[in-house]
Amino acid sequence: MSINDCKIEKGIYWIKGANGSGKTSLLKSIAGLIPFEGSIAVDEYDINHNRMAYLQKVNYAEAEPQYPFFLSGKELIDFYRSTKKGNFPESLLKDMGIEKFMHQKTSTYSSGMLKKLSLVLAFIGNPTLILLDEPLIALDVAAVEVLQSAIRQYNRAGVSFIITSHQLFNNELINCTTNLLLQEKTLQQETI
């Protein structure tokens, strides 16, 4: 994949692209999970020059989250909180309905519960950009509503989102600023 000088303003972005077009790779690069050539910056922070400050600003939730089976949800939340600092989305944890399972090991969680946990973790701290890779996979109807409300609420507070999803969002709750189209190994902006 090769992206030349792409700049996006604050907002909610929906990345579209066929399977294998590189949506997850792009999000992982922005999140600092995999190396790349060039530079990525959020606000004034460049990942290559000010990595720690950059990672305080960018949060990421994987499409199919996997966590060490011997850790509990609480241990993971404590881990994130100790590094990301800042706010903890307590109401999101409660509304997702996973609060009471936090003391159990993640090996006992269903795929839906793992997904909800990963989404809660993505809202920890004071991010200005949250990357959500297929956030609706494995979620029940109630949790989809809760997530959409959280995205809208955080966006109003100034947090931007880049989302990949093959499932549609409720347009009344989430108005995407722009669609980002991944095709022919590059990224194009498509104004709605």
Added chain:
Amino acid sequence: MKTIVHILLKVWVKQFYIINAGFLFFVFFFFFGMVNGGQLISYHISLIQAMLTSPVFMAVVLLAWLFYNIKCILFFTTTIKAQDSSYIYSLGILPATQQWKLYLFASASVYMPALVYSFFIIYLAIQQSMLVNAALVAIYQILMVAMGGWMLFYTINKNTSVTAVEKITAAISSVFKVNRGYYGFLSGYILDAKKLAFAMVKVFSILMLSISFVINGDHFDEDLFGIFYLLVFVAHATLVFYLVDFLETQLQFSRNLPMPWYKVAAMYCFTYGIFLLPELAFMLVNNHGNLPVTVIILLYLTTVATMLLCTAYLYGCGLNMESYLFLVFITFIMIFFLQKTGLRLLTLIGILSAAIIAFKSYYYSFEKE
């Protein structure tokens, strides 16, 4: 009946010892590995003597056995409640006496290490005419086995979602549950998922060190020890591979967290330092003046630094096992010759510097092959 015993041995007893191999090895090493072979029997006789004469010491031992039994009971409840173990409930159709026999057998089998040790305590107590103490230990151990058997009987025949025993044991275990924290994630993984490999590495290490310090203790050969110690390092190189693989697959999300490279390197060093403590303790306890203590400590620190260097190799070669083994072999040769120079402090500084530079260079550019 024979078939059922065979199945129970497989699904409960064997599994219990496999899952708890690391824990049992640690306890075994603590009580038997740290003491010089020649003093082992007199050491344990003094321990038992102290137990028989001091009520406080006896109470502590009884409490330790109770905790071990609770660990066994927790294992049974977890196994029975597991989704793939629903067939175990079919034992409930057997006559009660037959069930009791099976459950007592299973309970005694997993509780066996404590039973074996208490057999020697009872033997010594009878020899010294301390019959009350002997009876106390015997009755206590019968109660422990009966407790495990009763719990199995209750869980299988009542088939409730949460038994009273589970509630009690869950409450006890939650009291003793420790939040590992970031620095405990790596050791937690090895002790949970790779405990058998860990136990094998430790048995091999102690065996290598025993040859130099115990078997050849009177004719200590520093050159031979140098080779055996390098083999200890090579054995630990497998654990390094497991840890980097774990961090970069199951904990890959941690790269999205604002943690600088030196904090990750420090976490690796901390884990290696903990893992090598049994070797350090063994060498210090069984040294008897063969090596200066400073040399032993420098060896320990050099091994921690070399394991960090191996970690950097893995980041550099994208977790490719073939390249990794080649680099470990090169390191083996390099340290072998560095040892010959006798410049131990310089060797430590050199390896640590190389490890830090390599780790910093490769950590952020790592991508699994």
